Amino acid sequence: DKLRKITGIKKIGHGGTLDPLAxxxxVVGIGKEAT
Structure with missing residues (x-):
């Protein structure tokens, strides 16, 4: 949500794990083509 507020872009996804120890x-994909 923080990245959406900063960029103003609604479609944002990630590639990888959200492991807190990692x-x-x-890698963050931004825009329709990246998600």
Whole structure:
């Protein structure tokens, strides 16, 4: 929700795990083509 408010884009998805112990980069797709 924070990223949606910042960008103003409604369709945002992620590629990967939301494991709280994971470290690294979370890939985020923005827009109709990416979700």
């Amino acid at each position: 470290k690294g980069v979370l």
